[in-house]
Amino acid sequence: MNEMGTGPRPFLKVDLDVEVCMDSKIDIAPFSTFKQRDNYILAVPETSAWCILDSQGVELAHEIEQTQNFGELIQATQRSPEDLVSFVHTLYCCGVLSINGKYVVNKAQFETYTKPWLTMLLLHLTDRCNMKCDYCYTPASEPTVMQFDTAQRAVATALRTPADFLLVIFHGGEPLLEFPLIQKVVDFGYEAAEKVSKKILFRIQSNGTLLDEEKMEFIARHYVDVWISLDGYQHINDGCRRFPDGSGSFEMILKKLELFEKVNIPLPRIVTTVTSLNSSNLPKIVLFFQKMGIKGIKFSLFFPKGRGHAKSEYTPKGLEVAASYLRIVDYIEQGKIFEIAVENLLQYMSNILLFDKIYPCLRDPCGAGLNIVAVEPGGDVYPCDCLNHPSFRLGDVSEDWLSELRASDVVKTLVKRSESLQCVDCGLKLFCGCGCPNRAFWSCGTIEKVEREECIISRLVIPKLMYKIATSPLIRKYFEEWRLGKEFEKVELEAAL
Numbered sequence: 001m002n003e004m005g006t007g008p009r010p011f012l013k014v015d016l017d018v019e020v021c022m023d024s025k026i027d028i029a030p031f032s033t034f035k036q037r038d039n040y041i042l043a044v045p046e047t048s049a050w051c052i053l054d055s056q057g058v059e060l061a062h063e064i065e066q067t068q069n070f071g072e073l074i075q076a077t078q079r080s081p082e083d084l085v086s087f088v089h090t091l092y093c094c095g096v097l098s099i100n101g102k103y104v105v106n107k108a109q110f111e112t113y114t115k116p117w118l119t120m121l122l123l124h125l126t127d128r129c130n131m132k133c134d135y136c137y138t139p140a141s142e143p144t145v146m147q148f149d150t151a152q153r154a155v156a157t158a159l160r161t162p163a164d165f166l167l168v169i170f171h172g173g174e175p176l177l178e179f180p181l182i183q184k185v186v187d188f189g190y191e192a193a194e195k196v197s198k199k200i201l202f203r204i205q206s207n208g209t210l211l212d213e214e215k216m217e218f219i220a221r222h223y224v225d226v227w228i229s230l231d232g233y234q235h236i237n238d239g240c241r242r243f244p245d246g247s248g249s250f251e252m253i254l255k256k257l258e259l260f261e262k263v264n265i266p267l268p269r270i271v272t273t274v275t276s277l278n279s280s281n282l283p284k285i286v287l288f289f290q291k292m293g294i295k296g297i298k299f300s301l302f303f304p305k306g307r308g309h310a311k312s313e314y315t316p317k318g319l320e321v322a323a324s325y326l327r328i329v330d331y332i333e334q335g336k337i338f339e340i341a342v343e344n345l346l347q348y349m350s351n352i353l354l355f356d357k358i359y360p361c362l363r364d365p366c367g368a369g370l371n372i373v374a375v376e377p378g379g380d381v382y383p384c385d386c387l388n389h390p391s392f393r394l395g396d397v398s399e400d401w402l403s404e405l406r407a408s409d410v411v412k413t414l415v416k417r418s419e420s421l422q423c424v425d426c427g428l429k430l431f432c433g434c435g436c437p438n439r440a441f442w443s444c445g446t447i448e449k450v451e452r453e454e455c456i457i458s459r460l461v462i463p464k465l466m467y468k469i470a471t472s473p474l475i476r477k478y479f480e481e482w483r484l485g486k487e488f489e490k491v492e493l494e495a496a497l
């Protein structure tokens with residue numbers, strides 16, 4: 001039989017000297033299998049342990065379910081003890097099997113990896129924007145703007161959580177329209193965080209068109225991270241991302257990127273909205289950005305909200321997105337993509353390779369209301385930026401929303417959400433996170449469902465990625481290099497080990 005285990009996961013201490021003898025008790029955790037070429041992924045839904053086996057290996061895994069100890073296994077299978085020791089050992093190292101009651105990781109250990117503290121505060125500074133993109137998620141209603149005292153209260157409250165760091169994200173509309181407010185909040189945030197000995201990080205999610213030298217100097221001096229929206233090369237980007245006069249944003253953004261060099265900071269990460277217009281071209285888009293010197297790209301799948309509500313034809317097909325993601329994986333394996341972090345794939349890889357699920361959007365329950373809250377311009381608090389429907393309101397910045405957060409019906413519902421979903425028996429749930437409630441709400445009208453296309457993407461991409469991780473050193477190297485280069489996630493990761 002052929003067993004291609006992932007071996008011990010990186011950063012996990014495994015007792016490799018654990019001995020197997022005739023009366024060793026051997027238990028395999030409840031598992032699911034997914035066919036992948038001529039092999040099978042065997043995944044443990046309780047802990048996200050997994051390995052790759054051929055059909056004989058899967059048969060043997062089922063034999064282990066029926067037997068009490070190693071001696072019985074030899075009798076039942078008539079295989080050589082040496083082969084079986086090697087098989088049992090591989091499965092033990094992957095975490096799917098216990099020897100004498102000892103797992104590399106068990107359910108209780110696994111649950112301690114997720115720290116349910118608020119670490120991300122999204123400040124929706126304004127609904128105003130200087131652009132008028134076809135698919136914009138902001139409402140068409142009268143735009144509002146956040147006041148400084150609203151932002152100040154939100155930051156001060158969020159710094160009261162036990163987490164040792166806080167990421168504050170400014171978004172909109174276009175947050176750079178409120179740049180003086182950003183400056184005041186950054187100055188206040190650094191001072192407030194220092195008083196409580198915490199690390200604070202700031203990020204601006206922007207369309208990039210309002211950047212200028214003065215803003216860039218502040219951004220560079222205060223270590224503010226910037227992510228810019230750009231949907232690909234010119235004709236794709238300008239098809240949706242337009243100014244009110246109908247002209248596209250591509251050329252202007254390219255000019256603005258030169259400002260990053262001028263102030264001597266790395267180019268920003270790019271957020272690409274994936275629509276039916278660009279979903280087949282994602283690999284080319286990644287190559288294009290890599291050539292420009294961009295170091296990171298995140299794909300954000302379009303969903304019909306705000307002005308985009310009338311544009312449901314932009315919803316990308318899961319099959320097309322998955323095919324694009326898998327071609328990107330092929331390009332990584334072929335060494336064509338190596339200098340740009342494709343966040344969505346790295347997040348899947350992180351969930352596949354690490355027991356600690358560090359991404360709030362890829363865990364169950366997701367980070368909404370647990371690790372993340374979003375504050376609207378008027379001060380209303382919601383569990384996530386796009387879950388800003390009145391039915392999810394958590395309170396107001398002037399109230400003590402933090403102490404009540406866990407006890408709120410909204411957060412309790414979000415935490416229990418997956419229990420009533422199709423995901424409950426899915427072997428991929430700890431790798432996929434059961435889909436975004438926010439997408440489900442705006443696409444299906446309820447968080448009690450999973451948006452279909454998102455599920456298709458996870459089902460197609462995750463098993464294939466597991467297979468590639470187990471068989472391709474270049475894929476693992478890509479993950480390792482990215483992981484070692486990322487300061488922010490390292491903070492959480494090191495704290496967990």
Ligand code: SF4
Pocket residue numbers: 129130131132133135136137138172173174207241
């Ligand atoms: S998608 Fe962003 S840049 Fe485009 S109109 Fe909406 S807020 Fe502005």
Ligand code: SF4
Pocket residue numbers: 360361362366367368372384385387435436437438439
């Ligand atoms: S609601 Fe969606 S976007 Fe927000 S944390 Fe959950 S998965 Fe992520």
Ligand code: SF4
Pocket residue numbers: 422423426427428429430432433434435450454455456458459
């Ligand atoms: S969304 Fe789909 S792939 Fe993910 S856990 Fe649910 S059923 Fe499984």
